[in-house]
C-alpha cells in the first residue's frame with residue numbers, strides 16, 4: 243500500500259529530523275520505537291463549589307447500581323460494591339456468573355451472603371476520590387479493607403482496579419473483564435506531534451461518571467468524510483459496516499451483529515457451550531489504521547460479497563484450465579485392457 247508506506251516514511255523522517263535537531267547532529271540517528279507518552283489526564287485539584295452535576299451523572303451510570311441479577315453478595319461485591327466485600331468469602335459452587343445472567347432473580351452462591359439494597363454502597367465517590375468535607379477531590383483508590391487510599395499514577399490505573407481479569411488463579415474462580423487496549427492507531431501513533439494527542443486513557447473517551455463513551459465519529463468526522471476513505475468505497479458500506487469491523491486490530495471475527503434486526507457488521511465472538519456454538523457481538527478496544535478488504539470480501543465468503551484482494555482490487559478471473567488433450571493412444575490402450 244503506497245499510502246501507508248509514504249505516510250510512515252514521513253513520520254519516521256520527521257522523527258529522525260527531530261532527533262538531529264535535538265542531538266545537535268552529533269550522533270548518527272538511531273531508529274527508535276515510536277511510543278506516545280502523554281501526560282496523565284488532569285485530575286481535580288480543587289474542590290468545585292457545587293458537585294451536584296457529578297452526583298447526577300454518577301446516578302445515571304452503571305457504577306451506582308444495585309442489581310439482584312448481578313450477584314449482590316459479599317464475594318462479587320469486591321468490584322461491584324467494594325465496601326461490601328468480605329475478603330474471607332470464597333465464590334459459592336453454584337449458581338455462578340452464568341446463572342446470574344440467565345435468571346433475573348436473586349441468585350447467591352452457596353455460603354455467600356446476600357447484601358440488601360439499603361446496605362449496598364455500589365461504587366461511590368470515595369472509591370475513586372479522596373473526600374474532603376463531603377466533596378470529591380484528588381483521584382485515588384480506596385482500599386475497602388484498610389479504608390486507606392492507594393495512589394494511582396493515572397486514571398486508567400484507577401479503572402483497572404476492577405476492569406481486570408482475575409481468572410487463572412489456584413481457586414478456579416475469577417472474572418474476565420479486562421479491557422485490552424491494542425492496535426497502533428491510538429497507542430503508538432507518531433504523527434500527531436504538534437496536533438491533538440489520540441485518546442490514551444479510558445476517560446479520554448469515557449465520561450468518568452456516566453461512563454458514556456465518545457464515539458469514533460465525534461473525533462474523526464473529517465477523516466471519514468474524505469472521498470478516499472476506504473479506497474473510495476466507504477459510502478457504499480457506511481450504513482452496514484461499523485468503524486471497528488474494519489479497523490479492529492484484535493483479529494476478532496467480523497460479521498452481521500447477531501443481536502440486531504438490521505445487519506450492522508461488527509466484531510463477534512463464537513463460543514461453544516452445551517447448547518452448541520453461539521455467536522455474540524463483542525466490543526473491541528484495539529484499533530489499527532491498515533484495513534484488509536479481504537477480511538470480509540474473501541473468496542468463498544458466506545455473505546456473497548464480491549471477492550476482493552486486501553487492497554480492494556477485484557482479482558482477475560482465473561485463467562481457464564486448458565482442456566485435457568486427448569491422447570488417442572492412451573485411450574486405445576485403456577479400452578484394450580478393460
Ligand code: HEC
Pocket residue numbers: 311312313317318319320321322333338339342343404405406408417419
Ligand atoms: C474483579 C472485579 C469483579 C468481580 C470480582 C466481579 N465482577 Fe462482575 N463486573 C465487573 C466489571 C468491571 C463489570 C463491567 C464489565 C463490562 O461490562 O465489560 C462487571 C459486569 C458484570 C455483569 C454484567 C455484564 C456482563 O458480563 O453481562 C454481571 C452480570 C456481573 N458482573 C456479575 C458478577 C457476579 C455474579 C460476580 C460474582 C460471582 C461478579 N460479577 C464479580 C467486575 C467484577
Ligand code: HEC
Pocket residue numbers: 283284285286287290293296297298300305365366367368369370371378381397400445446450451
Ligand atoms: C469510578 C471512579 C470515579 C467515581 C466513582 C467518581 N469519580 Fe469523579 N472523577 C473520576 C475521574 C477518573 C475523574 C477525572 C476525569 C477526567 O480527567 O476526565 C473525575 C473527575 C471528577 C471531578 C473534577 C472534574 C474536572 O473536570 O476537574 C469532580 C468534581 C468529580 N469527579 C466528582 C465526583 C463525585 C461528586 C462523585 C460521586 C458522585 C465522583 N466524582 C465519583 C473518577 C470517579
Ligand code: HEC
Pocket residue numbers: 304305307309312321322323324365369370397398400401402403404405444445448449450453454
Ligand atoms: C470499584 C470498581 C470499579 C472501578 C474503579 C471502575 N469500574 Fe467501571 N464498572 C464496574 C462494575 C462492577 C461495572 C458493572 C456494573 C453493573 O453493570 O452493574 C462497571 C461498569 C462500567 C461500564 C459499563 C459497562 C457496560 O457493559 O455497559 C463502563 C463503560 C465502565 N465501567 C468504565 C469505567 C471507567 C472508565 C472507570 C475509570 C474511570 C471505571 N469504570 C472504574 C466497576 C468499576
Ligand code: HEC
Pocket residue numbers: 398401402405421423441442443444445446447448455456457458525527
Ligand atoms: C477510543 C475511545 C475509547 C477508549 C480510549 C476506551 N473506550 Fe471503552 N468503549 C468505547 C466505546 C465507543 C464503547 C461502546 C462500544 C459499543 O457500544 O459498541 C466502549 C465500551 C466499553 C465498555 C462496555 C463494553 C464491554 O466491553 O463490555 C467498557 C466496560 C469499557 N468501554 C471500558 C473501558 C475502559 C476500562 C477503558 C480504559 C482501559 C476504555 N473503555 C477505553 C470507547 C473507548
Ligand code: HEC
Pocket residue numbers: 427428431434437438439440441446447456457458459460461462465485486489529530531
Ligand atoms: C477523543 C477523540 C478520539 C476518539 C473518540 C477516537 N479517536 Fe481515533 N484518533 C484520534 C486522534 C487525535 C488521532 C491521531 C491522528 C489524528 O489526529 O487523526 C487518532 C488516530 C486514529 C487512527 C489513525 C489515523 C492515521 O492517520 O494513522 C485511526 C484509524 C483511528 N483513530 C480510528 C478510530 C476509531 C475506529 C475510533 C472509535 C473506536 C476512534 N478512532 C476514536 C482521536 C480520537
Ligand code: HEC
Pocket residue numbers: 243245458459462465466471472473475476479480483484485486488489531532533534
Ligand atoms: C470498509 C472498511 C472501513 C470502514 C467501515 C471504516 N474505515 Fe476508516 N479506513 C479504511 C481504510 C481502508 C483506510 C485507509 C487505511 C488503509 O489503506 O489500509 C481508513 C482510514 C481511516 C483513518 C485515517 C485517515 C487518514 O486520512 O489518515 C481514520 C481516522 C479512519 N479510517 C477512521 C474511521 C472511522 C472513525 C470509521 C467509522 C465511522 C471508519 N474509519 C470506518 C477502511 C474503513
Ligand code: HEC
Pocket residue numbers: 472473475478479481482483487488496507533534535536537538539547548550552553554555
Ligand atoms: C468488515 C467487513 C468488510 C470489510 C473489511 C470491507 N467490506 Fe466492503 N462490504 C461489506 C459489506 C457487508 C458490504 C455490503 C454492503 C451493503 O450491501 O449494504 C460491502 C460492500 C462493498 C461494496 C459494494 C458492493 C460491491 O461489492 O461492489 C464495495 C465496492 C466494497 N464493499 C468495497 C470494499 C473495499 C474496497 C474494502 C477495503 C477498503 C472493503 N469493501 C472492506 C463488508 C466489508
